[in-house]
Amino acid sequence: MPTVAVDKAELWERLGQEYSSEDFDALCFEYGLELDEDTTAEVEEAIKKGLPAERPQLKIETPANRYDLLCIEGIARALKVFLGKTKAPKYRLVYPPNGESDLLTVTIHPDTKKIRPLFACAILRNIKFTPSSYASFIDLQDKLHQNICRRRQLVSIGTHDLDTLKGPFRYEARAPKDIKFAPLNREQEYTAEELMTLYESDKQLSRYLHIIRDSQVYPIIYDAEDRVLSMPPIINSNHSKITLNTTNVFIDVTATDQTKLDIVVNIVATMFSEYCAEPFTIEPVKMKLPDGSTKISPDLSEKQMLAHASYVNSCTGLSLKTEEVSNLLSKMSLFPTLSTSNADEIEVSIPPTRPDIFHECDIMEDAAIAYGFNNLPHTFPPTTTVGQPSAINKLSDIVRLEWALAGWVEVLPLTLCSHEENFAFLNHEDDNQTAVKIANPKSLEFQVVRTTLIPGLLKTIRENRSHSLPLKIFEAGDVVFKDSKRERQSRNERHAAAVWCNKTAGFEIVHGVFDRAMKMLEVPRISNSGSNAETGYYMKETSDPMYFPGRAATICYRAPNKRKNSTLEKLKGALHVNDDDLVIGSLGILHPSVLEKFDIQYPCSAVEFTLDPFKKQMQKIWTNDE
Amino acid sequence: MAEALQQLILNTLDAQGAIKDTRSLVIPGQPEPAASHDSQIVILGALNSLLSRDMIKYDSHEVLSYILSPEGAQIAKEGSHEARVWVALPAKGLGPPMTQAQLGKEVGDATAKVGQGNAFKQKWIAREGDGLVKAVDSIKDVTQLELQEIESSGDLKSGQKALADLRKRKLVVQRKGQWFTVQKGANFSTSTAKPETDLTADMLASGAWKTSTFKKYNFEAEGIPPAGGSLHPLLKVREEIRNNFLEMGFAEMPTSSYVESAFWCFDAMFVPQQHPARDLQDTFYISDPVKSLPPEPSYYKRVSTVHEHGGYGSTGYRAPWSHEESSKLLLRTHTTASSTHMLYKLAARCRGEDIEGDEKEFTHGARPTTAHGNPVSDDGFRPAKLFSIDRVFRNETMDATHLAEFHQVEGVVADKGLTLADLIGFMRVFFKKMGIEKVRFKPAYNPYTEPSLEIFAFHPMLDKWVEVGNSGMFRPEMLEPMGFPKDVRVHGWGLSLERPTMIRYGINNIRTLLGHKVSVEGIENSAAVMF
Incomplete structure (x- = not known):
């Protein structure tokens, strides 16, 4: 959420009332703002110590979709309307004395399509800045750039002293070497190529260079005398820069996204139009588009939507009259009119400052906010359902509990790990068919999603060397494998694993704890793959390099009922062919080279197996099926 | 002895x-x-x-x-020393007097030096010529x-x-x-x-x-500690919260998919494609495998359309739609991605499809009820109360309160005619079951819920209101493309599992709760949980 710092005294003046910190906090809370900080005490402390101090500020967190609350002008305006102290302003386009023919024009060159095709603009006439409103004007642009404009990628704003320029203007796209001007706060002229090098070391601007750097052409705005206004989205020109004394402001906005372009130009223009000689008026500009058509910018027209009292009531649980709903909407700076034809209906005009409203549900929410979330009745949903745990969690809870009862301690390492920990440290090679890999980790610890629980357990043992021996730890958790058949190209698998660490390796101890889990799941031990048993598990010696040679086995599982189904299966059974038996895991004494890589000085044995084959289908209860 | x-x-x-x-x-x-x-x-x-x-x-x-x-x-x-000097010296007249050097050799230099002075003081010895002799016959x-x-x-x-x-x-x-x-x-x-x-x-x-x-x-004296094992404290709190859900008739959703597509994690939830939560800064994207298989084409079309052009009474974001963006794979940033997929399945009957697969893991409710009790005609919708508690991933820089992975507690109630008042009333009960009595609700912004409410609880120890969770009613732009009838409303809320656990156990650093640096002894000694 963006945080906006506003001058406390100025806000009180605008609201026509002083608030205690608690009261203002309560007001913010009700409206959906959050008073993050009141610097008054800090400032008083500094003054007492004779230190230089700024004026007390309120730091207010605003919702990320309310661009109209990113400056003190907007916050004060919205709260005043919410408190019923004023009516929401109507924003108007005011044409020059001679009408449309007098409008400033901007021609949009077709080449701009190659880089940043969309353009909008507006003029604020006879504006009077104060140092604080000037600072707020700059700050609002910065806030917009960081939020909706996605760090100038989608939209960027430039502002100019119109009196230093001569219309008509042209928005073009030119090769960087053909662009030359003195950028903001510099006297010397640079080509665009030079600017790209110049700003590489600029902490602020370097972040935006990538947006256009590799393009054949750069966007550029000229006036009638070929003076540059700005090179969006990087920098304005020094020539047309605005100052405290600027009286006529030209706002240019360029973008790759039409909706966001309209939002941004409207927010900047409407917020600061209050300082115009005639408040809340904006002079439009005529744009000549590449297709030959013309368009007036900005478009301040109000969006018309219908709201229904019945809908508001059914969503909120209230029983308000249409008129009451309408009054609530007025408090939120919307313009409701009761429909003459339908008693339930309200025609709502949405001002250009409220682009966050898409749907009737947004209007419904505004009514609920104006009513007060905390004033709503407390009802309880009548929905009657039956509770049920998921099959996999029920299963893994059984294993967890049995292992804890058997004297083992449950640990909870992370799911992400380094590539080495998941492969090389276990003497395993990455076949690139197994593990899901992360593209943008901030640290080496998070390169892959684990395919085994062993690294996490070994790291836990490493970090617990002060614990008395033996260490007996386990985890039941998910690992992730690549799976090209699935939509998400991967699948989670629930594993259970345990590691024993002591002065002797104790193969039979991890073997025993695995046997215990099988016993509790009623899976019988069968002698080996040749067994004719219908179901059960058995061990088979293996040569997994993670384990000590001769002290490693895979665990095989024969699921019940599978073998009876077909004649072929019966035949296979008779022949002791058991190619359906699943390898569900492995156990063994960990290889000393594995221990060394995890920095463990004592022998360890480990067991790991998948729980998925033991998952029971949950009973389907109360589906009320036909 | x-x-x-x-x-x-x-x-x-x-x-x-x-x-x-x-x-x-x-x-x-x-x-x-x-x-x-x-x-x-x-x-x-x-x-x-x-x-x-x-x-x-x-x-x-x-x-x-x-x-x-x-x-x-x-x-x-x-x-x-003086006695040893006396003993070493010859008696007067019996043998030659002993020189300093000889005496030193006889009794050691240190004794000779100290003993001489004292022996003289006691008048035990006397000087004779260059040497020393006994002055008395016997000494005490x-x-x-x-x-x-x-x-x-x-x-x-x-x-x-x-x-x-x-x-x-x-x-x-x-x-x-x-x-x-x-x-x-x-x-x-x-x-x-x-x-x-x-x-x-x-x-x-x-x-x-x-x-x-x-x-x-x-x-x-203390008794002998038993040799039994222990469950992890975070999962003890998980069990307590899970039991709360089960007691209230919630079915546990399958959440076995850490990897999600951007489609399910964001697009299907009506999170705009340009939303900051989708930045590389905040989300782990997957480099291998490269991208997801396409979702069911007609649903995909309905979702992309509501984003790009609107529909279902919404203007939509009217921003360019990128299929590439939608098919990116990532580690889910919230379990709401899994809930979204579950809701899509719940709506299958409303779309006139047969249900198959995972949905057997949760329980459908009874016939829908509207506005507290009136029966309605059957359009295939079945109410559901669903929950999950599972891991989510954020590409965060780790510190005392942030890990790259943590657990999200999530609840969803879907029924016809649910109201905001129901959500608020239910949240009061839900948190009361966790021992939190005083709660209040702040309007907030969340791209997939409208209204959206942040839940604040009064923390008696800190003597202030702290945020404990988020909640809201899922937007029509999310529900209607799934095929839900217009009057189906879905409540959703979420909170982290770590936060209440850290409060329960008085833990300040999340790394001492989750991950391999957790002390095994700490796990063995963590108390039982009763909210």
């Missing part, structure tokens, strides 16, 4: 009624009474053993005693005698002045010692037979328990 000493103490007590001073005892095997410090330590051991059986009582008294320094010990053995080496007395008794009868002098000469050092007076105890007897510490099967068989005496049990 210990037993012999105990027997001696008991016999002495039996004969004399009391022992006035343990220094008068003669420890068996020792020639003399136990006056020394070390002897009293031995006696104390015997006394404590008898005391533990209530056979005696004793009082201790402090006493200062003296022991010899190494130099003092040497004097006690070989005589003082008082220093040696005094030191010998101190060595044997720890004290000096001739008094403090002499002692102070010896201490100044660093021949003796002071030491604090103890001695004891002893009386009979409640269980006094002259028998030192060891009392029994435990009742045994043999005693039961022989009947010896009837006559045996039993050692007094020390109720201050």
Whole structure:
């Protein structure tokens, strides 16, 4: 959420009332703002110590979709309307004395399509800045750039002293070497190529260079005398820069996204139009588009939507009259009119400052906010359902509990790990068919999603060397494998694993704890793959390099009922062919080279197996099926 | 020996009624009474053993005693320096006088130097020519005698002045010692037979328990810790919250998909494609596998359309739609991605499809109810109350309160005619079951819920309101493309599992709760959870 710092005294003046910190906090809370900080005490402390101090500020967190609350002008305006102290302003386009023919024009060159095709603009006439409103004007642009404009990628704003320029203007796209001007706060002229090098070391601007750097052409705005206004989205020109004394402001906005372009130009223009000689008026500009058509910018027209009292009531649980709903909407700076034809209906005009409203549900929410979330009745949903745990969690809870009862301690390492920990440290090679890999980790610890629980357990043992021996730890958790058949190209698998660490390796101890889990799941031990048993598990010696040679086995599982189904299966059974038996895991004494890589000085044995084959289908209860 | 000493103490007590001073005892095997410090330590051991059986009582008294320094010990053995000088010299007239050098050779330079001065002072020796001779026939080496007395008794009868002098000469050092007076105890007897510490099967068989005496049990001592295992504290809290859900009739959703597509994690939830949460800064994207398979085409089309062009009464974001963006794979940033997929399945009947697959893992509710009780015509919708508690991933820089992975608690209620008042009322009950009484709701922004409410709880220890969770009603732009009828409303809320756990266990650093750096001993000692 963006945080906006506003001058406390100025806000009180605008609201026509002083608030205690608690009261203002309560007001913010009700409206959906959050008073993050009141610097008054800090400032008083500094003054007492004779230190230089700024004026007390309120730091207010605003919702990320309310661009109209990113400056003190907007916050004060919205709260005043919410408190019923004023009516929401109507924003108007005011044409020059001679009408449309007098409008400033901007021609949009077709080449701009190659880089940043969309353009909008507006003029604020006879504006009077104060140092604080000037600072707020700059700050609002910065806030917009960081939020909706996605760090100038989608939209960027430039502002100019119109009196230093001569219309008509042209928005073009030119090769960087053909662009030359003195950028903001510099006297010397640079080509665009030079600017790209110049700003590489600029902490602020370097972040935006990538947006256009590799393009054949750069966007550029000229006036009638070929003076540059700005090179969006990087920098304005020094020539047309605005100052405290600027009286006529030209706002240019360029973008790759039409909706966001309209939002941004409207927010900047409407917020600061209050300082115009005639408040809340904006002079439009005529744009000549590449297709030959013309368009007036900005478009301040109000969006018309219908709201229904019945809908508001059914969503909120209230029983308000249409008129009451309408009054609530007025408090939120919307313009409701009761429909003459339908008693339930309200025609709502949405001002250009409220682009966050898409749907009737947004209007419904505004009514609920104006009513007060905390004033709503407390009802309880009548929905009657039956509770049920998921099959996999029920299963893994059984294993967890049995292992804890058997004297083992449950640990909870992370799911992400380094590539080495998941492969090389276990003497395993990455076949690139197994593990899901992360593209943008901030640290080496998070390169892959684990395919085994062993690294996490070994790291836990490493970090617990002060614990008395033996260490007996386990985890039941998910690992992730690549799976090209699935939509998400991967699948989670629930594993259970345990590691024993002591002065002797104790193969039979991890073997025993695995046997215990099988016993509790009623899976019988069968002698080996040749067994004719219908179901059960058995061990088979293996040569997994993670384990000590001769002290490693895979665990095989024969699921019940599978073998009876077909004649072929019966035949296979008779022949002791058991190619359906699943390898569900492995156990063994960990290889000393594995221990060394995890920095463990004592022998360890480990067991790991998948729980998925033991998952029971949950009973389907109360589906009320036909 | 210990037993012999105990027997001696008991016999002495039996004969004399009391022992006035343990220094008068003669420890068996020792020639003399136990006056020394070390002897009293031995006696104390015997006394404590008898005391533990209530056979005696004793009082201790402090006493200062003296022991010899190494130099003092040497004097006690070989005589003082002056005496050694005297002994070395010839008697007057009997042999040649001894020179300084010779004397040094005879008794050592140090002794020769110190001893000469003192011997002269005592008039024991005299000068003759270049050398020295005895001046008297016999001497009394008082220093040696005094030191010998101190060595044997720890004290000096001739008094403090002499002692102070010896201490100044660093021949003796002071030491604090103890001695004891002893009386009979409640269980006094002259028998030192060891009392029994435990009742045994043999005693039961022989009947010896009837006559045996039993050692007094020390109720201050701790019991022996059991060798049992432990469950992890975070998962104990998970179980408590999970039970709360189950008690309220919620079915647990399958959440076995850490990897999600951007489509399910964001697009299907009506999170705009340009939303900051989708940045590389915040989300782990997957490099291998490369991208997801396409979702069901008609649903995909409905979702992309509502984003790009609107629909279902919404203007939509009217922003360019990227298929590439939608098919990116990532680690889910919230379990709401799984809930979204579950809701899509819940709506299958409303779309006129047959249900298959995972949905068997959760329970459909009864026929829908509207506005608290009125039956409605069947459009295939079944109400559901669903929950999950599982891992989510954020590409965060780790610190005391942030990990790259943590657990999200998530609840969803879907029914016709649910209201915001229902959500608020239900949240009060939900948090009350977690022991949180005072809650209030702040309007907030969330791209997939409208209204959206942040839940704040009053924290009595911090004396302020803190955010404990997020909630809201899913937007029509999310539900209607799935095929839900317009009057189906879905409540959703979420909170982290770590936060209430850290509060429960008073933990400040999340890394001591989750991950491999957690102390196994801490897990073994973490208390049970009862909200």
